[in-house]
Amino acid sequence: MNAFxxxxxxxxxxxxxxxxxxxDHAHGSHGTQSxxxxxxxxxxxxxxxxxxxxxxxxxxxxxxxxxxxxxxxMSMVFRVKDPAMxxxxxxxxxVKFAAxxxxxxxxxxxxxxxx
Numbered sequence: 001m002n003a004f005x006x007x008x009x010x011x012x013x014x015x016x017x018x019x020x021x022x023x024d025h026a027h028g029s030h031g032t033q034s035x036x037x038x039x040x041x042x043x044x045x046x047x048x049x050x051x052x053x054x055x056x057x058x059x060x061x062x063x064x065x066x067x068x069x070x071x072x073x074m075s076m077v078f079r080v081k082d083p084a085m086x087x088x089x090x091x092x093x094x095v096k097f098a099a100x101x102x103x104x105x106x107x108x109x110x111x112x113x114x115x
Contacts, residue, residue, distance in 0.1 A: 042068045042098035042109065049093045050075060054086050059108065066099055069106065079107040089113060 047063035062075040078099055080086060085108060089095060094114035099106055 042066075042100050044096040044098055044110065044112070046114065047095045047097050049089045049091050049095060051091055052086050052089070053077075054083070057083050057086070059086060059089075061095070061097070061108075063097070068100060071106075076106075079105050080111070081107055081109045085111045 045064045045066055047061040049059060050062055051060040053059070058077050058079055060075060060077045062073075064073045065071065079102070081102065088111060096112045096114050097108050098110040099108050101107070102109065
């Protein structure tokens with residue numbers, strides 16, 4: 001290999017390593033966000049409680065758009081960060097809530113009854 005080829009090869013290797021490092025840095029923190037950080041970044045969304053499953057630690061809500069999760073308005077089942085949240089509401093209640101991914105699951109991280 002001549003000197004030019006070695007230099008080109010070394011430059012390519014360096015660029016690939018720099019790109020990989022940048023990718024690790026940008027994506028290395030996915031899934032490590034704490035629930036407190038999640039609720040601070042997720043805006044409160046209007047919802048209506050449809051069902052509560054205390055044994056499973058889940059709640060079904062009809063909700064508005066969840067922008068932080070790129071999710072349109074729909075009805076779906078959520079896990080709850082704190083099982084005590086399930087005691088705060090009943091089917092038919094209007095709520096405001098924030099949801100985020102916690103350990104890979106879409107989870108309610110903040111819940112307030114709407115007035």
